[in-house]
Amino acid sequence: MNAPHPSVVSLAAAVAPIELPPPASALEQLLGMPAAAAAAAGLPPVALVRVAEGATLFHEGAPARSVHLVQAGHFKVVRVGEDGYEQVLDFAGRHELLGCDGFADGHHRSAAVALEESWVYVLPVAELLRLCHQLPGFGRRWQAAIGRLVARTGEMAWLMAAVGAEKRTARFVLLYARRMAALGLSSRRLNLRMGRRDIASHLGLAHESVSRSFSLLAEGGLLRVDNREIEILDRERLEAFARCTRGYGEPAPRRARGSAASAATATSH
Amino acid sequence: MNAPHPSVVSLAAAVAPIELPPPASALEQLLGMPAAAAAAAGLPPVALVRVAEGATLFHEGAPARSVHLVQAGHFKVVRVGEDGYEQVLDFAGRHELLGCDGFADGHHRSAAVALEESWVYVLPVAELLRLCHQLPGFGRRWQAAIGRLVARTGEMAWLMAAVGAEKRTARFVLLYARRMAALGLSSRRLNLRMGRRDIASHLGLAHESVSRSFSLLAEGGLLRVDNREIEILDRERLEAFARCTRGYGEPAPRRARGSAASAATATSH
DNA sequence: CGTACCGTTGAAGGGGGTCAATTCGAGTGG
DNA sequence: CCACTCGAATTGACCCCCTTCAACGGTACG
Numbered sequence A, B: 001m002n003a004p005h006p007s008v009v010s011l012a013a014a015v016a017p018i019e020l021p022p023p024a025s026a027l028e029q030l031l032g033m034p035a036a037a038a039a040a041a042g043l044p045p046v047a048l049v050r051v052a053e054g055a056t057l058f059h060e061g062a063p064a065r066s067v068h069l070v071q072a073g074h075f076k077v078v079r080v081g082e083d084g085y086e087q088v089l090d091f092a093g094r095h096e097l098l099g100c101d102g103f104a105d106g107h108h109r110s111a112a113v114a115l116e117e118s119w120v121y122v123l124p125v126a127e128l129l130r131l132c133h134q135l136p137g138f139g140r141r142w143q144a145a146i147g148r149l150v151a152r153t154g155e156m157a158w159l160m161a162a163v164g165a166e167k168r169t170a171r172f173v174l175l176y177a178r179r180m181a182a183l184g185l186s187s188r189r190l191n192l193r194m195g196r197r198d199i200a201s202h203l204g205l206a207h208e209s210v211s212r213s214f215s216l217l218a219e220g221g222l223l224r225v226d227n228r229e230i231e232i233l234d235r236e237r238l239e240a241f242a243r244c245t246r247g248y249g250e251p252a253p254r255r256a257r258g259s260a261a262s263a264a265t266a267t268s269h
Numbered sequence C: 001c002g003t004a005c006c007g008t009t010g011a012a013g014g015g016g017g018t019c020a021a022t023t024c025g026a027g028t029g030g
Numbered sequence D: 001c002c003a004c005t006c007g008a009a010t011t012g013a014c015c016c017c018c019t020t021c022a023a024c025g026g027t028a029c030g
Helices: A026-031 A035-040 A125-134 A138-161 A165-182 A196-203 A207-219 A235-243 B026-031 B035-040 B125-134 B138-161 B165-182 B196-203 B207-219 B235-243
Strands: A047-051 A056-058 A066-072 A075-080 A086-092 A111-114 A118-124 A189-191 A223-226 A229-232 B047-051 B056-058 B066-072 B075-080 B086-092 B111-114 B118-124 B189-191 B223-226 B229-232
Touching: A026 A035, A026 A066, A026 A138, A066 A125, A075 A196, A075 B138, A086 A138, A086 A196, A086 B138, A118 A125, A125 A138, A125 B125, A125 B138, A138 A165, A138 A196, A138 B075, A138 B086, A138 B125, A138 B138, A165 A189, A165 A196, A165 A207, A165 A229, A165 A235, A196 A207, A207 A223, B026 B035, B026 B066, B026 B138, B066 B125, B075 B196, B086 B138, B086 B196, B118 B125, B125 B138, B138 B165, B138 B196, B165 B189, B165 B196, B165 B207, B165 B229, B165 B235, B196 B207, B207 B223
Parallel strands: none
Antiparallel strands: A047 A118, A056 A111, A066 A118, A075 A086, A075 A111, A189 A229, A223 A229, B047 B118, B056 B111, B066 B118, B075 B086, B075 B111, B189 B229, B223 B229
16 A cells, blocks of 8 residues: 555656656557657647556546546546445556546546556647647547547446356456457456456456356366466357356356367256 | 338438428537538538438448437447347437447447437538537537547446346436436436337346336336336435445335435335 | 237246355564 | 464355246237
8 A cells, every 4th residue: 555545646746757658658659650750740748647556546526637548557447426335437558548538527427546556648638639630640549549438338338238247257358358469468368457346346246256256267167267367268168158148047167078069068958 | 110121221211311400409519509600611511311210320330431419319329249139238319429439440339229210410520520620619519529428338337336126227217317307308207218128238137127127116106107108206215226336235115105204214124 | 800019027946145254465563 | 483464365155136937918000
């Protein structure tokens, strides 16, 4: 707990904004050009700030003056219900936007909490409109980013549509793996940055159910689970299992020792 | 079924595009100016097309060349899973945008089906960028619309977070009422445009459970249910009931005859 | 009048929520 | 180094709620 009272204050206590991070910059990819070219085009430099683990990037209800582009690290997007229940809306990693729901009325409708030490670019909303005007091609990129954001609703619906905790957990793992693959990382060995509670809140389950699901999927030989280290052992069967949204049937592919009969799992029907 | 094979073809068979609809135009509100002023600014006219009940505005996977602004009527946004299960992602009415998830890669990730005879404005994506450049103030309005769209993820999460079919149904009713209020319509007497199956798919429940939930909420005196005609009898208690997301407890406020004791329902506990 | 679909209600069965105990690891201070 | 604490993660047991299967009434339509 290097953040005693998680607050935006921790931002001020962070290291001074840097100009260019170690690997490829998420900002450059969004702009569609290297930072040097952007500077030459007369664009003001974009701040890159550090967010400590457990710190809140922005609070629910706070005025939304800027959006954030994740350069490194991971966040959870949460909303606290009127009853105090913390609902995890989404997880966001590199190249993803945070805070766009604040566009609606100028106030954030969710909070973003860093799951680990992270770095984000700060893009004032006023800058965004100017970028659309000045940078040719940025409009398209910005629209694409918005499209991916809107598509998140579909992903979430896909998650929640599955009945059965195991199916839902399987879909979560597949979704997470897909995002890792999009970042060029391994989609077999996953390093979950969030705890079981956060996963459970995201999936609408009890954290015990998530734990049980992981165990059952591992018992079935689909996954190897070691705390937050996940390895997909049999992607074929995992996807087949997650495919059918409805039906408690096909309870779990437990002990399907049959080797390559991928057509149908050898459950007794 | 006036649409034998629901298809975009029905669009061509629709009445010729009109220029101005009867009441206030959703397009004018998005543009921030009357259509006459927009025309004077050199903007090309925007097509307003009719979509028959049951017709598909755009299909999943189809190339996304334009977004649609609902002027009248209602749509359901659906995604068909690989297993053929139809998942309702959202419902969209007047003043709402359809097809923005296609921004991501140029292809629609969901389909839009008209629940009744509807009218939509067709906004080519290329036009949108030009509007941002030419129309002062449009950028802000467009951002706000995007923000509302992104905020939908939070609404959906709020829906699904509730455990218990009754709570989830109650939240759906409240959400629907809120949208009706935003349109200036009555938020007490609701006219659901979608069937129980669609609601169930949207809430991740069996359609029988939705039906039962409506009956139980009606039995508790919170709602009056007559097929698709819903009336909110006691908004106070309905919101209190929907408030707590978790806990099967407080099963249902059935037969709470006690008049004004709103602090705690008089269940035997 | 028959068909088809929607909406409602009943009965049975199982999955997951809740509560509870246990293990394990990290951090802390003796 | 060890005792202690705290939290995360796992596992077990019980029981309610929801899914599923089934039947029934109502309405639109040919």
